[in-house]
Amino acid sequence: MVSFLEGGWILNGRDAAGEEITIRLTDRELMESENCVTIGRHPELCDHVLHEPTVSRRHLRVALRSGGVTIEDLNSQNGTLIDGVDIPAFIACTLRPGQRLGLGRLELELTRVAG
Numbered sequence: 608m609v610s611f612l613e614g615g616w617i618l619n620g621r622d623a624a625g626e627e628i629t630i631r632l633t634d635r636e637l638m639e640s641e642n643c644v645t646i647g648r649h650p651e652l653c654d655h656v657l658h659e660p661t662v663s664r665r666h667l668r669v670a671l672r673s674g675g676v677t678i679e680d681l682n683s684q685n686g687t688l689i690d691g692v693d694i695p696a697f698i699a700c701t702l703r704p705g706q707r708l709g710l711g712r713l714e715l716e717l718t719r720v721a722g
Contacts, residue, residue, distance in 0.1 A: 616676055618708060620715035622659055628715065630655045637671035643679070644669045646710070661685045661711025676702045676717065685711040 615633035622628055630646065632655075637644060640654070647653040649664035657666075663683035670677050680687035682696040688709030694700045702708060704719045 615720050617718045617720055618715040619718060620713060623712055628657065628713065630657075630715070631720075632669060632676075634671065637669065637676075640670075645681070647681075647683075657710065657713065659711055659713050662713060663711075666710050670699065672699070672701075678702050678708065683710070 613633045613635060615631060615636070618628075618630040618632070620628050632644060644655065645653045645665055645668050646655045646657065647664050647666040648657060648659065648662045650656045652665045663681070663685070665681050666683045667681055667687050668679040670679070677699040678687065678689075678694070679699045680694055680696045686693050686709075688694065689700060689702060690707050691709065702717050704717050706717055708715045708717060
């Protein structure tokens with residue numbers, strides 16, 4: 608369970624049915640993960656699972672670099688967008704607080720949580 612007192616990041620939005628989606632990424636989780644944190648549909652391949660058919664089994668990788676969040680699309684079927692702009696596969700891109708992350712039909716906003 609993630610403590611709200613621990614610093615980190617939240618990706619928050621709603622699915623097509625209007626259900627809230629929240630992914631909490633603690634600074635510790637991001638720093639301790641050797642191969643970054645993965646987000647996708649497949650529970651055995653990903654650290655954080657999204658139950659949305661337009662999200663790939665292994666959709667993207669999240670890392671903490673220089674105190675900020677970077678994301679890397681893992682050649683997903685429906686792509687990854689930052690503020691509506693498609694990002695290239697396998698290229699790390701910075702995601703800043705307040706920016707919108709598009710994964711298939713999902714749109715999530717990044718927020719910083721102070722520790």
